[in-house]
Amino acid sequence: MFLFETDEHAELRKNARRFAETRIKPHASAWEEAEEFPRELYGEVARAGLLGVSYPEELGGMGGDISHALVASEEMVLAGHSVGTVVGVGSHGIALPPIVRLGTPEQKERFVRPVLTGEKISALGITEPGGGSDVASLRTTAVRDGDHYVVNGSKTFITSGVRADFVTTAVRTGGPGHGGVSLLVIERGTKGFTVGKKLKKTGWWATDTAELSFEECRVPVANLIGEENTGFYAIMMNFASERIYLAAQCVAIAELAYRESITYAKERHAFGKSLMGFQVTRHKLADMASRIAAARALTGEITIRYVRGEDVTSLAAKAKNVATDTCSFVCDQAVQIHGGNGYMREYLVERLYRDARLYPIGGGTREIMNEIISKTEGYG
Numbered sequence: 001m002f003l004f005e006t007d008e009h010a011e012l013r014k015n016a017r018r019f020a021e022t023r024i025k026p027h028a029s030a031w032e033e034a035e036e037f038p039r040e041l042y043g044e045v046a047r048a049g050l051l052g053v054s055y056p057e058e059l060g061g062m063g064g065d066i067s068h069a070l071v072a073s074e075e076m077v078l079a080g081h082s083v084g085t086v087v088g089v090g091s092h093g094i095a096l097p098p099i100v101r102l103g104t105p106e107q108k109e110r111f112v113r114p115v116l117t118g119e120k121i122s123a124l125g126i127t128e129p130g131g132g133s134d135v136a137s138l139r140t141t142a143v144r145d146g147d148h149y150v151v152n153g154s155k156t157f158i159t160s161g162v163r164a165d166f167v168t169t170a171v172r173t174g175g176p177g178h179g180g181v182s183l184l185v186i187e188r189g190t191k192g193f194t195v196g197k198k199l200k201k202t203g204w205w206a207t208d209t210a211e212l213s214f215e216e217c218r219v220p221v222a223n224l225i226g227e228e229n230t231g232f233y234a235i236m237m238n239f240a241s242e243r244i245y246l247a248a249q250c251v252a253i254a255e256l257a258y259r260e261s262i263t264y265a266k267e268r269h270a271f272g273k274s275l276m277g278f279q280v281t282r283h284k285l286a287d288m289a290s291r292i293a294a295a296r297a298l299t300g301e302i303t304i305r306y307v308r309g310e311d312v313t314s315l316a317a318k319a320k321n322v323a324t325d326t327c328s329f330v331c332d333q334a335v336q337i338h339g340g341n342g343y344m345r346e347y348l349v350e351r352l353y354r355d356a357r358l359y360p361i362g363g364g365t366r367e368i369m370n371e372i373i374s375k376t377e378g379y380g
Contacts, residue, residue, distance in 0.1 A: 002071070002300040008064075009071045012053065016075035019048045024080030031206040032351060035198075037085045039163065043118030045089050050076070052116040055100065059108055060116040065307050066241060069093065070248040070299075077252040078259075081348055083355040087249075088207030091160035094242050095122035095168045098183055098234045102226035111166060111185055123164035125155040125186070125212060126235060133368045135170065135235055136178040140214065142171035144221070149173070149184060151192070151217040157362075161210030162198050164188065170231055178232035183225040192217030203354035236313075239364060243316040244306060246363045247299045250320075250327035250356070251292065257334035257352045258288045264338055264349075275337065284337060288330045295319075295326040314376035317369035324359040324366065331356040 005013075023044060031037040045051045054069040055061025062068075076086045092115045099111050114120040128138055140153025151171055158167065166187045174180025186193055196211035226234055262285060265275040275281045302319045306312050334349040335342035342349050360366040 002067070002296065002303065004067055004300055004304050005071065009068060012068055013071050013075045015048065016050055016072040017079040019045070019050060020076045020078075020080035024076065024082055024085055028080060028082035028085065028206075031085055032082055033205070035205045036208060037082075037088060037206050039121075041085070041089060042121060046116065046118035051089070051092075051118055055096070055112070055116055059100070060113045066244060067303050067307060070245065070303060073245065074248055074252040077249065078256050081256070082206050083249070083253060083352070084204040084206030087204055088160055091124070091164075091207070092116075092122045093245055094238060095124040097238055097241060098168055098225050099185070101237070102183075102234055107185070107223075107225065120165040121160055121163050123158050123160040123167045124238075125158050125161070125167040125169040127155060127157045129154055129156045129211075133364050136181070136232065138170055138172060138181065140169070140171050142173050142182065142184055142219070144173070145218075147221050148218040149221060149224070151184070151186065151214040151219055153214050155212040157199070158210045158212055159207060161212055162195055162208035167212065168225065170235060174229040180229055181232040181235070182228050183231040183234055184219055185223040185225060186214070186217065186219050187223075190217055190219060202357055203351070204358060240306065240312055240316045242363045243320040244299070244302055244312075246359055247295070247302070247316075247319040247323035250323035250359050251296050251299055253352055253356055254288070254292050254295065254327045254330035257331045257349050258285070258292060260349050260352075261285060261288070261334045261337045264341075281337060284333050288333055291326040291329060295323040298322050314373055317364075317372040320359075320363065321366055321369045327356045327359055
């Protein structure tokens with residue numbers, strides 16, 4: 001539980017837990033092995049009042065702010081036991097904010113509302129095969145031709161990219177560097193837009209990840225989000241909230257691995273007593289609990305500051321690194337406590353261990369986070 005939580009958050013947490021326990025957890029392992037969950041789940045999450053959390057009510061959302069979204073997401077991970085499913089259902093969390101912030105009323109009706117009702121799936125297309133975290137050097141071009149942009153290029157590692165009905169895509173409409181970047185919504189079915197192979201990943205199996213390509217793809221100018229050549233700033237704004245989400249997910253994954261380890265240590269016996277009877281086990285759990293508490297506190301602080309409207313660029317980087325380090329450590333210790341069973345796919349901690357590995361990479365690598373911190377602190 002985060003320190004900022006109110007009775008409203010508690011009720012939301014209860015609702016998310018109830019939904020995840022009944023609709024996700026019973027199918028978690030099967031969906032992970034199948035590497036997808038039913039598309040119908042989006043509508044179910046929407047009807048449960050969870051898909052539109054933190055989005056404006058006038059657009060079909062449930063209202064609230066990022067703190068409400070974090071509570072719902074955390075509880076769905078804790079109770080649902082499938083990080084991949086929760087990440088997949090929540091891919092709109094990075095695809096829609098630029099449209100909500102900068103889009104026209106018509107764009108919001110076309111793109112935001114149908115996603116929040118579960119009718120459509122959205123994705124964010126930033127990363128390119130040769131670019132990684134270097135957003136300012138993206139090469140996907142969008143050349144104006146009358147009432148359309150002609151888009152050429154490719155994207156990779158796109159969460160929900162296989163099934164997305166549209167992709168909020170970073171393109172180059174101007175010169176080199178960050179000043180020439182724009183955001184363009186590219187819809188499925190647009191001629192020249194091709195979804196490549198479904199990528200095989202270490203973790204997050206239940207959600208699809210894709211390569212996308214654009215070849216002479218004609219996209220209406222009406223799909224431009226905000227002003228031309230100002231997309232980089234929108235992306236940077238998006239990164240701050242995305243990193244808070246990632247930090248909170250890490251806290252949830254670590255907490256789940258910790259809980260699984262406690263249960264296992266109490267039930268598993270060796271040398272005539274439970275694993276909990278060994279000091280080494282208790283101390284492992286104590287270290288896990290301490291690191292989780294620290295990561296949760298920092299994530300809570302940045303959430304409060306973000307809601308206040310403060311600049312949290314540096315703090316978001318710090319929170320992401322602390323939380324990802326915590327998640328990696330706790331999941332590793334959870335596998336160790338489980339011993340050989342921790343290496344078996346039938347045990348949840350094995351899956352969490354794999355899921356955790358993405359977080360020091362996604363949303364900006366750990367190294368990029370340190371560069372952001374260095375510059376903010378004045379020695380970079």
